[in-house]
Amino acid sequence: MNNRAGFLEKLESEVENCRRCSLYKTRTNIVFGAGPANAELMIVSEAPGFNEDQKGVPFVGAAGELLNKLLKMTGLKREESYICNILKCRPVTSNLENRPPRSEEIEACTPFLDRQIEIVKPNLIVTLGRYSASYILPKIGYSFRSMAGVHGKTFRGCLLNKAVTVIPTYHPAAALYNPKYKDAIEEDFRVIGRELEKLFNTSRLRCGLSDRLWQVQEKKDMKLPRSIRSRQPIL
Ligand code: SF4
Numbered sequence: 001m002n003n004r005a006g007f008l009e010k011l012e013s014e015v016e017n018c019r020r021c022s023l024y025k026t027r028t029n030i031v032f033g034a035g036p037a038n039a040e041l042m043i044v045s046e047a048p049g050f051n052e053d054q055k056g057v058p059f060v061g062a063a064g065e066l067l068n069k070l071l072k073m074t075g076l077k078r079e080e081s082y083i084c085n086i087l088k089c090r091p092v093t094s095n096l097e098n099r100p101p102r103s104e105e106i107e108a109c110t111p112f113l114d115r116q117i118e119i120v121k122p123n124l125i126v127t128l129g130r131y132s133a134s135y136i137l138p139k140i141g142y143s144f145r146s147m148a149g150v151h152g153k154t155f156r157g158c159l160l161n162k163a164v165t166v167i168p169t170y171h172p173a174a175a176l177y178n179p180k181y182k183d184a185i186e187e188d189f190r191v192i193g194r195e196l197e198k199l200f201n202t203s204r205l206r207c208g209l210s211d212r213l214w215q216v217q218e219k220k221d222m223k224l225p226r227s228i229r230s231r232q233p234i235l
């Protein structure tokens with residue numbers, strides 16, 4: 001197990017025992033997050049709903065299917081991104097219906113999200129809906145007033161000591177309930193696709209450079225130190 005996966009596993013065990021807010025009383029499962037521990041793209045949404053709480057997995061059901069389709073438009077499979085939420089337990093009304101997160105729950109739970117970001121170190125964060133946009137954007141120095149003002153825009157900044165790009169968009173559930181959001185969310189995912197293309201081209205370029213440098217080094221001589229001859233990454 002690599003270090004990042006190990007750190008995520010430890011953090012998940014901590015969340016499983018969490019009682020920092022009252023949502024632990026009504027949860028069936030925590031929904032910690034899913035995806036590769038070294039993903040380039042992290043998707044941060046709001047909170048688990050009924051299906052997620054039952055299965056312990058983010059984005060199952062109709063909104064999950066729509067998210068998968070939107071991700072496909074970017075050329076990325078769902079399994080290639082790390083998906084998580086602001087809250088790890090489902091917020092419910094007294095009738096056990098879904099409800100939006102409360103500020104005290106966000107305050108209690110987001111230290112876990114911060115640690116996920118620190119471990120995964122994504123280059124691109126896509127926020128889904130107003131709760132995640134209004135949490136992440138101020139952390140990189142931008143104010144949040146409304147989804148209409150920020151969706152589909154590219155924000156660059158430093159988050160937890162790492163350069164990061166943030167693109168907010170609407171929650172896929174909004175597009176399911178109100179078709180007026182469908183075009184906007186699809187257009188936003190086109191922007192996300194172009195940003196990912198830039199990211200992957202940059203990393204391909206870095207790998208290509210690395211390979212070319214190694215070919216030159218290897219031809220030059222064998223006087224290089226042993227640590228370098230062993231083809232350690234040099235970039
Ligand atoms: S929502 Fe977060 S803070 Fe509240 S009990 Fe669940 S894991 Fe803990």
